[in-house]
Amino acid sequence: MSGSHDDPENPIELQFQPTGDAKHDERPQTALDVINAEPSTLAHDVAIESEHSEEDKLKTKGGVKMGTIPGVLLPCLQNIFGIILFLRQAWITGESGFFVAFAVVFGCCLTTFTTALSMAAVATNGRVGAGGTYFMISRTLGPEFGGSVGLSFYLATTLAGAMYVLGAVETILVGLGLKKWFGFQPQVMGEVILLLTVLIVLVGVKLVAKVGPLFLLCVIIGIVCMWLGIFLGTGIEENPSNGVYSIWKNSQFGDNLWPSDNFKSGKFGLSYMFGLFFPSCTGIMAGANRSTVLANPSVSIPRGTLLAISITSVVYLINILLFAATATREKLVNLESLIVADVAFPHPMVVQLAVLLSTLGAGMQSITGAPFVLQAIVNDDIIPFLSFLKEPPEKASKPRKTLLMTMIICGLAILPGNLDIVTPIVTMFFIMFYMFTNLACLVLTALKAPNFRPTFRFYNAFTAFMGFALCVFIMFLINVYAALGAMVFAALLYQYILHFGAVHDWGDGFVGLRLQSARFFLLRVDGYGPLHYKNWRPQVLCLTKLSLKPGQEEGKDTIEIEEPNMVAFIRQLKKGSGLTVFGTVVQQDFENMTSSQSLTDIRENAIIQFQRQRANAFVEVVADKSLASGYSALIQVAGLGRFQPNMVSIGWPKQWREGEENKLGFLTALNLCELTNKGVLVFKDGSKPYPTVKARKNEPKRGSIDIWWKPHGGGLLILIPHLLRNHKVWANSKIRVFTICGASTDSDRVKKSIKRLFDDLRFSCEVITVEFDKSQAYTTYSYPRTMLGEEAKALAAKAAPTTKFGKGQLHAALDRAEQASTAPSELKEASSSSSSPKAHLDLEVARALNARIRQESGLDGASSSSGANAESPELLMLNLPRYKPHEDDPDLFMEYVQQLTEGFPPTLLVKDSGREVTTSVF
Numbered sequence: 001m002s003g004s005h006d007d008p009e010n011p012i013e014l015q016f017q018p019t020g021d022a023k024h025d026e027r028p029q030t031a032l033d034v035i036n037a038e039p040s041t042l043a044h045d046v047a048i049e050s051e052h053s054e055e056d057k058l059k060t061k062g063g064v065k066m067g068t069i070p071g072v073l074l075p076c077l078q079n080i081f082g083i084i085l086f087l088r089q090a091w092i093t094g095e096s097g098f099f100v101a102f103a104v105v106f107g108c109c110l111t112t113f114t115t116a117l118s119m120a121a122v123a124t125n126g127r128v129g130a131g132g133t134y135f136m137i138s139r140t141l142g143p144e145f146g147g148s149v150g151l152s153f154y155l156a157t158t159l160a161g162a163m164y165v166l167g168a169v170e171t172i173l174v175g176l177g178l179k180k181w182f183g184f185q186p187q188v189m190g191e192v193i194l195l196l197t198v199l200i201v202l203v204g205v206k207l208v209a210k211v212g213p214l215f216l217l218c219v220i221i222g223i224v225c226m227w228l229g230i231f232l233g234t235g236i237e238e239n240p241s242n243g244v245y246s247i248w249k250n251s252q253f254g255d256n257l258w259p260s261d262n263f264k265s266g267k268f269g270l271s272y273m274f275g276l277f278f279p280s281c282t283g284i285m286a287g288a289n290r291s292t293v294l295a296n297p298s299v300s301i302p303r304g305t306l307l308a309i310s311i312t313s314v315v316y317l318i319n320i321l322l323f324a325a326t327a328t329r330e331k332l333v334n335l336e337s338l339i340v341a342d343v344a345f346p347h348p349m350v351v352q353l354a355v356l357l358s359t360l361g362a363g364m365q366s367i368t369g370a371p372f373v374l375q376a377i378v379n380d381d382i383i384p385f386l387s388f389l390k391e392p393p394e395k396a397s398k399p400r401k402t403l404l405m406t407m408i409i410c411g412l413a414i415l416p417g418n419l420d421i422v423t424p425i426v427t428m429f430f431i432m433f434y435m436f437t438n439l440a441c442l443v444l445t446a447l448k449a450p451n452f453r454p455t456f457r458f459y460n461a462f463t464a465f466m467g468f469a470l471c472v473f474i475m476f477l478i479n480v481y482a483a484l485g486a487m488v489f490a491a492l493l494y495q496y497i498l499h500f501g502a503v504h505d506w507g508d509g510f511v512g513l514r515l516q517s518a519r520f521f522l523l524r525v526d527g528y529g530p531l532h533y534k535n536w537r538p539q540v541l542c543l544t545k546l547s548l549k550p551g552q553e554e555g556k557d558t559i560e561i562e563e564p565n566m567v568a569f570i571r572q573l574k575k576g577s578g579l580t581v582f583g584t585v586v587q588q589d590f591e592n593m594t595s596s597q598s599l600t601d602i603r604e605n606a607i608i609q610f611q612r613q614r615a616n617a618f619v620e621v622v623a624d625k626s627l628a629s630g631y632s633a634l635i636q637v638a639g640l641g642r643f644q645p646n647m648v649s650i651g652w653p654k655q656w657r658e659g660e661e662n663k664l665g666f667l668t669a670l671n672l673c674e675l676t677n678k679g680v681l682v683f684k685d686g687s688k689p690y691p692t693v694k695a696r697k698n699e700p701k702r703g704s705i706d707i708w709w710k711p712h713g714g715g716l717l718i719l720i721p722h723l724l725r726n727h728k729v730w731a732n733s734k735i736r737v738f739t740i741c742g743a744s745t746d747s748d749r750v751k752k753s754i755k756r757l758f759d760d761l762r763f764s765c766e767v768i769t770v771e772f773d774k775s776q777a778y779t780t781y782s783y784p785r786t787m788l789g790e791e792a793k794a795l796a797a798k799a800a801p802t803t804k805f806g807k808g809q810l811h812a813a814l815d816r817a818e819q820a821s822t823a824p825s826e827l828k829e830a831s832s833s834s835s836s837p838k839a840h841l842d843l844e845v846a847r848a849l850n851a852r853i854r855q856e857s858g859l860d861g862a863s864s865s866s867g868a869n870a871e872s873p874e875l876l877m878l879n880l881p882r883y884k885p886h887e888d889d890p891d892l893f894m895e896y897v898q899q900l901t902e903g904f905p906p907t908l909l910v911k912d913s914g915r916e917v918t919t920s921v922f
Helices: 009-015 039-050 054-060 068-080 083-087 089-123 133-141 143-175 186-203 206-210 212-232 261-265 270-281 297-326 348-379 384-389 400-414 419-447 461-478 480-500 509-525 564-576 599-612 627-637 660-675 716-724 747-760 776-798 807-821 843-856 890-900
Strands: 540-543 546-550 557-561 580-586 618-623 647-651 679-684 705-708 735-741 766-771 875-879 907-911
Touching: 068 212, 068 297, 083 089, 083 143, 083 212, 083 270, 083 297, 083 348, 083 419, 089 133, 089 261, 089 270, 089 297, 089 419, 089 461, 133 143, 133 419, 143 186, 143 348, 143 400, 143 419, 143 480, 186 348, 186 400, 212 297, 212 348, 270 419, 270 461, 348 384, 348 400, 384 400, 400 419, 419 461, 419 480, 419 509, 461 480, 540 564, 540 627, 546 580, 546 599, 557 599, 564 580, 564 647, 564 679, 564 716, 580 599, 580 627, 599 618, 618 627, 627 660, 647 660, 660 679, 660 890, 705 716, 716 735, 716 875, 716 907, 735 747, 747 766, 766 843, 843 890
Parallel strands: 540 580, 540 647, 580 618, 647 679, 705 735, 705 875, 735 766, 875 907
Antiparallel strands: 546 557, 679 907
């Protein structure tokens, strides 16, 4: 079809514009350009890319592009027909018998047929770029899978070159009868042929590409001459010593139906036959690799590929029948003779030369194309450890380094000197490549993505899964350990590319699969009301501050995290398996932002900064001139479904006296958390650095985590240290719980009851009681509640159904439990240190309590009055005093907290949400 306006492809090509990496990538050649060509068309595709093939010249001159037969059918036939047909198919028939050989051939052809259906579906889902099937797989499964597939395909192509060279050696020594003239090992001849092939490749790839049709013609002539000889019987001498008979007069079909003794004994089993024959079915991707020179790829690729598979499958199955009927078993399994030549018409030399030329040509094209595959991978920066093979752009058309690497690998594969050793390895890499092709189609089909609209309709999830399952089955059937090794190799390469390879956003299907899974499970856990306390997790919204500073590049701002210690604390808290959202406010008008960066750019750069801090979390950025309004938006809308933050972490505003905006934003966040029933974590930097790395062996152990605890609320204050100890930084730290008693309180009884409570809650800690006369709230609310709870527990145990106690004791236990779980009305909403709402912000009390905490926690170096070991803590935690915006003076509240925490190490002030997060029951 000419390149006129009537061409249905041209308008589509004009409408689509490159996006993502492709739009900005100015490299001369990438892995998408050449990486996935099949062995015998790699040279042709490289010639298209680097030396402007005849098709490209026609295209630029307004000539027609290629149709189905020259563009897809013939290249696929050229790739699928190979040396196994001539050198090993008769042997497979003799060893395994007609029925097993038929099953092996049919199974291999069925695998490639289902794979072709998957390939056709993906190939017709839009315009396929240069690189063919690699382009499709990498865009479907992502760069990690693309890199693994690319390197696997390179190794398969290189080893296929070694297989073809060994096939040529066997044809020369056995088929041409020259073995007696050469006394040296076949490895020597193989290495010489490899060296000559490399020298030819150095001349140029255009010549190799042009002789491709000649190789196919040689194969067709060989098959036709073989069939003519069998049907006409002119070259068959019916005598026992020759072992070849006429299929019309003395058919051997009945004697070759069942497997040989070698097959039955396991010497050459079913797995061996699959591994040996499967390379004869490879090459089905040749049409897809040439999609850029096809007039109508969406029609030509599926038609040509499926027709080529059908033709070759019929030829292979007919050959099984003819071989079984023509020769004795002894003749079929004799590798010292070439049966396809012995029966050929008009002379055996015709088939012998055809086999030799086809093997040499196929090996030449594999060795020609493999270096370009490896060069493309190197230039794409997918696998960094191969960067030493990178060539300058001006030498891209002649990759010397990758050619040398290919020659070394191919030469090592030739050293065993046995075609039967190399072939199963080639099979393993090719079949893994086909497995990924089926997986790509399966993922796209299962996702039901809106952009997956292939014009090829003769496929479904079953055919894709069937192809995938057949590939996996054959891999493990051939060799379990080799299959596991190939998968481990791909998995290790996947992880390497994931962590060290270049980042490419190709919109791969696995991201879509994860999104679908996340959507499904989000809907499954969604519902009304809060989660049960047994399913509680720390879902934290961390309100962080980012500073925008002019960057080195013009028009680009750099982002710095102003509160790295709080970020480190949240990262350590994530060991509780919760969700974290880092929220920040850009104090600019969203509609009239004057920043050199957009809000999206700021968010992306913020994500990078948090990832450098190893804080894997979601990031939300809002723009608002008011910090308080921005915090309000984040607290109200952050999260999704049941994954709403149940607590908010915010840093203590250091300059609250000078900046009214910081103080207002902080207090607004506290008030909104109270209104939305969220817990509050106020992080305040202290007199010593916050620990972010694990202590080394030669360093002293981490200090303790000190908790100044009031036993009311939901238990968040005592749960956070437990979550922190799951992190390696705090794994060996001791937890000390300080609880304040009034002068008239029985401290021993209080300590015993609280220790029993912590044992029931399965918290390991040291309990210390401290007398402090200025805090009546602890004696009138906290400890009476604790004692009532202990009495309720004892009465409930006595009133258990297994005893004969009356209902009065059970009612008494319930009354005590009710009293123990309900705070006094004036303190029900408070987390303060006083029983009187009007007196709870007494600065004298704050200073006195600060001095007592410093003394008991060993911050002043003095001994503790309670007799506890006065070691300095690494982290100090206490209840956040209550703040009500319409009742309390904001400056008084800020001053109270400032004086309460003055001189402390890193401090965390905690306010519960009012819901229980700890339990002593199943």
